[in-house]
Amino acid sequence: MTSEARGLRRREFLRTVAAGAAAASIARYAGGAEGDPATRRPSVVLVLTDDQGYGDLGCHGNEKIHTPNLDRLAAESVEMTHFHVMPVCAPTRACLMTGRYNYRTGAIDTYLGRAMMHPDEVTLAERLGAAGYRCGIFGKWHLGDNYPMRPIDQGFHEGLYLLGGGLCQPSDPPGSPGYVDPILQRSGKPEQVKGYCTDVFTEAAIGFIEANRARPFFAYLATNAPHGPLQVADKYWKPYQEAGLDETTARTYGMITNLDENVGRLLARLKDLGLEENTIVIFLTDNGPDGRKPGRYDAGLRGQKGTVYDGGIRVPFYVRWPGRLRAGRRIETIAAAIDVVPTLLDACGIAPPADAKLDGMDLLPLLDGRAGDWPERTLYFQWHRGDQPVRYRDAAAREPRYKLVMHLQGRSPVFELYDVVADPGEAKDLAAAQSDVVKRMREGYEQWFKDVSSTRGYAPPRIHLGTPHEDPTVLSRQDWRGPRAGWARDSLGHWEVRVAAAGTCDVTLRFPRAAGPCEAVFRLLGADLKMPVERGAQSCTFENVRLAAGDGRLEAWLALDAETVGVHYVEVKRRA
């Protein structure tokens, strides 16, 4: 059979499976969203942690780390042991929220405008919300900080979340102190909270669950721990140091133990509220460990965050649903973040969308043990830095048994082939010995890359200015673009924006203390303004700026002698 015919047969099979499963689920919840908590649509708690590797859990063989609550959750769940994500944060989140490969969505990297997801992508929150769910996000979104890409523009009814890729990054509001008492976004408005970030996010998620206990809800708890900087109270990390671990590992484990306590608190509250039986709790992480330190346990996996070896992309995945799934099962079938949307839609009794191409598969028949004939499939992973993905650059294709890893040496692709069932550490390269397998998987990857790249190309979505949805709009270096864009002192970028309607604005530029007298410049759609800035100043405001409607490039910088340096924030505030 040709690969095309195989693909066609597989798609037909999947459609049949999906249609049957969805029909059963839809019939099950025909009574609607209300009523008895045991029979209404299940609620969903999705816990996603940041940079926690497969080995950073007691139940995965880590003898040093203390994660009793997550270990218990794993034991009460169905665990998928070969579950994969993308090698870094935002790409995984795009897959998780849409059920589609992130290269289709605009979220191709973590910063410089490449983490923004196109607003016409339909998120899990949008789909669940349409079925009557109340949706809340607590923690890290990382798919766009401004309208129309914020979580509250993308299906979440409320939330308490951070900007960009994490606290202490250039997207943090000016003056935000770090992991303790951070300035967060409360449903789109900045608010300084009290306490340690993971505690605050969990507490907010618990409050949301309590307030919505009488209806189906979707709580997305996406912690920024244990992503660096490794800030956590001494009582969590000192014991690990005293036990002989290096400080980096001790702090990382300390953050995870704090996280574990928070997950325990949330699960206890679900139980107290009588919601345990009919709430689906999913736990996973967004990529492998950040850096490989001598003391950090890796479960024997090769590579780390940012690589397509399993250390970068194989993560824990637990699904607990006491009312429906038998606890303690372990499933070795390969799966990935793109599968979460179709799985949850089925579990929640929502028909698979007719309007969008989902890449993922409904895992529910596997999770509840119904699946007999499960089709083989190939999963694809890739990440790189740059405005445009490049074929073969840091990519992988994964079949149930084999994994093809691709790199570029200069312009030439290099292929490595591993039998990951026999060789989970990806140590023995079989590419030379099994060139037929390499050829088959390479062709599959090439088709995939062409397919996802042709969905919409890689031009970034635009940030909208001058709408009533967001005022002021604050642009940060998270989303600026251009050849000099970066997070260095002398970086300089621009923002691709859409001025929704002509109007008058005040534009404030914020920058590090000016080293000497200089000139501030602001340009957008025909506006070309300059203003002197005194030595030591940290901001300046252009008042009554007339903005024309349309798509344009917003530029702002300081000119000091021959040097031009980008500003750190641009705040655009509409005049009444």
Ligand SMILES: [Ca+2]
């Ligand atoms: Ca991450």
Ligand SMILES: [Ca+2]
């Ligand atoms: Ca959308």
